[in-house]
Amino acid sequence: MFDLKTAAAxxxxxxxxxxxxxxxxxxxxxxxxxxxxxxxxxxxxxIGNMQMDQSTYDAFVDDETTGSIRDxxxxxxxxxxxxxxxxxxxxxxxxxxxxxKALFSDKVQGICxxxxxx
Numbered sequence: 001m002f003d004l005k006t007a008a009a010x011x012x013x014x015x016x017x018x019x020x021x022x023x024x025x026x027x028x029x030x031x032x033x034x035x036x037x038x039x040x041x042x043x044x045x046x047i048g049n050m051q052m053d054q055s056t057y058d059a060f061v062d063d064e065t066t067g068s069i070r071d072x073x074x075x076x077x078x079x080x081x082x083x084x085x086x087x088x089x090x091x092x093x094x095x096x097x098x099x100x101k102a103l104f105s106d107k108v109q110g111i112c113x114x115x116x117x118x
Contacts, residue, residue, distance in 0.1 A: 042057065042067075043056075043057045050092070050093065050096040052093070055086070055089070056089060056090055056093045059075070059078055059079075059082075059086075059090055060075070060108060060111065062074065069107045069108055069111075070111075072110070072111070072114075075111055079115065087115070090115065091115055091116065094111075094112035094115065094116065095116075097112070098112065
């Protein structure tokens with residue numbers, strides 16, 4: 001009977017330590033995307049017949065290392081500073097992403113909606 005209790009206790013201890021070890025090795029997505037969805041498409045990514053360029057990426061992305069999306073105020077400030085041609089290019093990118101049903105966050109969708117009309 002003593003051996004059964006010892007074996008059960010050892011098995012319990014082993015399973016608890018294995019769970020902790022697995023949790024420590026789980027991949028972290030912290031900082032890899034903004035809340036609500038995948039990161040914005042990287043420069044060079046092809047979406048439909050359009051290729052994401054660096055200037056479009058920079059308009060949306062605040063920190064290239066984490067891929068975090070700019071807040072609405074920062075984007076609006078950049079938007080006002082853009083030329084009409086640059087604004088048209090950003091609108092076209094938004095339209096293409098929506099047409100291709102590209103997966104991106106609600107934050108990006110909100111920005112695209114706010115600039116959809118000139």
